[in-house]
Amino acid sequence: MKYAIIGNGKTGSHVATILKERNQSFEIFNSTNRVTKEKLKDFDVGICFVNGPVFESLAEELIASKINIVTGATGLEWSEALSKKVKDGKCKWIKASNFSIGMNIIHKMITDCMAKAQYLFDEYEYKIHEVHHTKKLDAPSGTAIKWKEWAKEDIDITHERIGDVVGDHIIELKTSNEIITLRHQATDRSIFATGAIKACDYFEDLDYGLYDFEDLTLNKLLN
Template sequence: MKFAVIGTGKTGGKVVEMLGEDQLVGPFDSSNKPTVSKLEEADAAILFVPGAAVDELMEPLMESGIPAAWGTTGYEWPNDLDHQLKQQHLKWLQASNFSLGMNIVRRCLNIIGQSSSVLDHPEFLIHEVHHKHKQDAPSGTAISWEQWLGKEAKITSERKGDIKGIHQLEVKTDTESIHLKHRAHDRKIFAQGAIWAAEQLVNGDVSPGFYDLSTIFDNVMQQ
């Protein structure tokens, strides 16, 4: 299977490292932009690009007809994107965090949020830490944690060093605290997850449309 890799930053670069030469189309970046003809050489695209680059890439990707796994945060996707993709028989997905372990955490957060009704006035605190070059704060993953929890939470952020990603939840009452923490030790986990996700779009039982990684993950777990 061949993958067009678009974006060669910290995570996109890891994807390139993991793929063999016979699996790689590109890689592409702002100085080597993908063309429709080059994208058509791939079975799927994997993108780790900033939100500002999305609009320029959407048209050639749609025209190429290949599935795409987007690792872009800080971008507001068009409301009709799912409809557009279905009309063109295209399969795309997006994730704020491609760690497959994070999807296990997501399930835990669902349970914590649903079960917290038995607690006496719980307070929900989410804290995230990333490398000093990360532009958006709070991280897309921290925002997703609040959504997965299903409760309003106070979100705080830190930017320092070369930290790959730390996310933690504290559920706090006057009498007890519950802690849940996920730490990324190597950006390889995001590259692995992105490749896995793109493979599901190509080989999995996925209908055309626009998906969150969580939907694809849950479908695979139920098979």
């Protein structure tokens, strides 16, 4: 498989390192080696880690190239219009706010357990707190927003930007007489790169369209 790495920031650089260690063929695209549909047609899959505005500026070229895309674009609102363009363009894209495999275990724990508070407690309150490095521009993080969606509650999300923290997310369920806390800490950015590379193996079984990495991985865990 030949990989196009789009964006050579922290996570993109980890993707390149892992692919090099595995003797895989890849090329890095950035501001000096710009993405075009003609260039991308030489690749089997693109792994894209850029910010939301940059990704939106690349979307038309990515669709026109028709290669499979794995993206962890940050600070991006995925519109129905873009999702339709991906499917109508006969493309397969996988997106994620967090490519950590362990995050899928968290997904299951939140949806199956912590999201059931309304059926178990008369009084309860949720809180979500996330911490990331100072260079992360979007806040709250996409992962924290996902946790709120999984819990299906109107939860206040607080955030901090400290040093070089890779990613730390906490959800707290407080009742009248106990506190339940669930936490996920990423200690190395390679987990996101490894997950993105793993996502490339999912395309074979997919129809055209836009998919969530979390949903695909969770389905594999349960089947």
